[in-house]
Amino acid sequence: MAGKHSKWLPLLFVGPALFILVVFLVYPTIHTVLLSFTKGTMLNPGREFVGLANFERLLTADKTFLRLNRWPPSGVLPTTALWVLVFPSLTVGIGLLIAILSDRVRYEATIKSIIFLPMVISSTAASVIFVFVYSPDLTKGVLNAAMTSVFPHFEPITWLGRKELANVAIILAATWTSAGLPTVVLSAAYKGLPREILEAARVDGGNAWQVFWRVSLPMLMRPLTFVTIMLTINALKMVDLILVMTEGGPRGATRVIGFTVWLEIFGNNRVGYGSAVAVILFILVLPAIIYQIRQIRQDLR
Amino acid sequence: MNLFKVDSARGRGRAAGKPSWSQTLIELTRRGPVHLLLIFLAIVWLTPSLGILTTSFRAPADIATSGWWTVFDELGRLSLSNYEDVIADSESAPPGIAQNFLNTIIITVPSTFLPIFFAALAAYGFAWLQFPFRNTLYLSIIGLLIIPLQTTWVPVLRIYNIFDLAGTWPGIWLAHTAYGTSFAIFLLYNFFADLPGEVFDSARVDGASELVIFFRIVLPLSKPALASLAIFQFVWVWNDLLNALIFLQDSNMMPLSAGIRELLGQYGSQWNLLAAGTFISMIVPLMIFFSLQRYFVRGVTAGAVKG
Known part of the structure; x- marks a missing residue:
């Protein structure tokens, strides 16, 4: 273990990083919590103390945030719920599929590269690419063009312009950009599984399907949980794809909670209100933070 | 069979x-x-x-x-005429793609090296030095890994206004440094902790100080991890849109991602220019991906394989 060193030496090593993290992450988060009890603008944040009024308004009065009196519920929170339900499961599902199926083909490296490629380009570029894919103009949008050639009576759809479709369209774009993460993580984990156990299961007469569900999948639980949590957090924090593709529209349909913080603070200049949304976002992410800390604490021991 | x-x-x-x-x-x-x-x-x-x-x-x-x-x-x-046209046009979406490209480089290079330097120092401290609350502090940093940046925007901007950092290059470098540090510490800690401690011990016996050990032994031994991290952070910063919009504010300082967004707003339907501009913004990340894919993927999986 470490030798004898001056009591102050560790400070030299961890001090700078701790300082910058406290200034940019810890203190601002606390300050934002305080701001969430106030009303103010960017030039004059925290102008007036309003107690819990921001939260009360968000959860009971603001129809764009939560509207429960009509089915289906609408607003930021239900839209966020849709994202959290669909985006991680779809993305992890595709990643798992590719990780496992490509494990037995010769072009494994190629297919994994193809799936991973969108992860290195910016969300802005991905947004432009998908605005093009979804274009209702049949000389631009490949999706509408393909649908029209398969179904002769198909009418081109403005995917990003229809309330009921825009979220699905952006979620699919997000899946395109993110599927590389579960693919490489799960593929690495799958290759690390003890081969003898899988062999034994097969010798015992399990077919491929049974071996997958009863043996491989349970052993992949930890990486599966990890990527699902990461992608859920990404769905909650999502700003840029939405900002570039729809700016939250049509008629507020694609406002997820991460984007709403941006919109309230920088778009509407309602700093207290936006901070309250940020605090709700923080509370939604908190279980993941606690889970992560627990996992790492186990490893440290 | x-x-x-x-x-x-x-x-x-x-x-x-x-x-x-x-x-x-x-x-x-x-x-x-x-x-x-x-x-x-x-x-x-x-x-x-x-x-x-x-x-x-x-x-x-x-x-x-x-x-x-x-x-x-x-x-x-x-x-290639679409490329020529979009590069030549600095009127419709100022300051133009060429300037955006330059800005992206100015933003990205320091924002890649600063967090890695601070994180490497800290990761060595957490992995190999003894001090009170070591594990608690390390676990707090793990917690910061997934904090939504949304909760930091307004207070950090306030600090920036006080110290005149908004709209400056050091301002954006610092923001990226801060936001990249916790992941970098996490990744490097895992790597440093697995380094052979006996090497450090024998260096100490020979009278080497911790700083010498860090610069002469730890950093050279950690080249693969540092390379993965550098590539990951580089691509991350290169692709960033939000921090540039928040902390740079000045359109003349905007990176490619903001330039492309501007093009989308300005041209809307001029897909020849928009497509060329978008591809220009992707060239560097794509080159990195094709030449250094192994390192990049390692950076992405590092968090999962152990964590």
Whole structure:
């Protein structure tokens, strides 16, 4: 273990990083919590103390945030719920599929590269690419063009312009950009599984399907949980794809909670209100933070 | 023979002998659906990028009248003129793509090295030095890993206004440094902790100080981890849009991602310029991906494999 060193030496090593993290992450988060009890603008944040009024308004009065009196519920929170339900499961599902199926083909490296490629380009570029894919103009949008050639009576759809479709369209774009993460993580984990156990299961007469569900999948639980949590957090924090593709529209349909913080603070200049949304976002992410800390604490021991 | 046995050798010549032609045929039919599904997904994943790439070379008249998938009828008319036009145009979306490109480099290079330097120091401290609350502090940093940046924007901007950092290069470097540090500490800690401690001990016996050990032994031994991290952070910062919008504010300092967004707003339907501009913004990350893919993927999986 470490030798004898001056009591102050560790400070030299961890001090700078701790300082910058406290200034940019810890203190601002606390300050934002305080701001969430106030009303103010960017030039004059925290102008007036309003107690819990921001939260009360968000959860009971603001129809764009939560509207429960009509089915289906609408607003930021239900839209966020849709994202959290669909985006991680779809993305992890595709990643798992590719990780496992490509494990037995010769072009494994190629297919994994193809799936991973969108992860290195910016969300802005991905947004432009998908605005093009979804274009209702049949000389631009490949999706509408393909649908029209398969179904002769198909009418081109403005995917990003229809309330009921825009979220699905952006979620699919997000899946395109993110599927590389579960693919490489799960593929690495799958290759690390003890081969003898899988062999034994097969010798015992399990077919491929049974071996997958009863043996491989349970052993992949930890990486599966990890990527699902990461992608859920990404769905909650999502700003840029939405900002570039729809700016939250049509008629507020694609406002997820991460984007709403941006919109309230920088778009509407309602700093207290936006901070309250940020605090709700923080509370939604908190279980993941606690889970992560627990996992790492186990490893440290 | 059980097909899985062949599979478990993963076709790398461990199975005895070459399969006969009929075996290959049987294999193909049994595994047909797997190949079809994988190839289908590959096509779906490639099509969106291919669309924008192809469009960037097409003549505006062709883009207006036919889809990019008909490009094979017009191979003779493909050119780089969209690229020339979008680079030459600094009027419609100031300051222009060329300046955006330069700005991106100015933003990205320091924002890659600063967090890695601070994180490497800290990771060494956490992994190999003794001090009170060491594990508690390390776990707090792990907690910061997934804090939504949304909760930091307003207070950090306040600090920036007080110290005149908003709209300056050091301002954006600092923000990226702060936001990249916790992940960098996490990744490097895992690597440093696995380094052979005996090497450090014998260096200490020879009278080396911790700083000498850090610079002369730890950093050189950690080149693979540092490379993965540098590539990951570089691409991350290169692609950033939000921090640039929040902390730079000045359109003359904006990076490519903001420039592309501006183009989308300005041109809307001028897909020749938009496609070329978008592809320009992707060139550097794509080059990194194709040349250093291994390191990049390692950076992405590092958090998962151990964590």
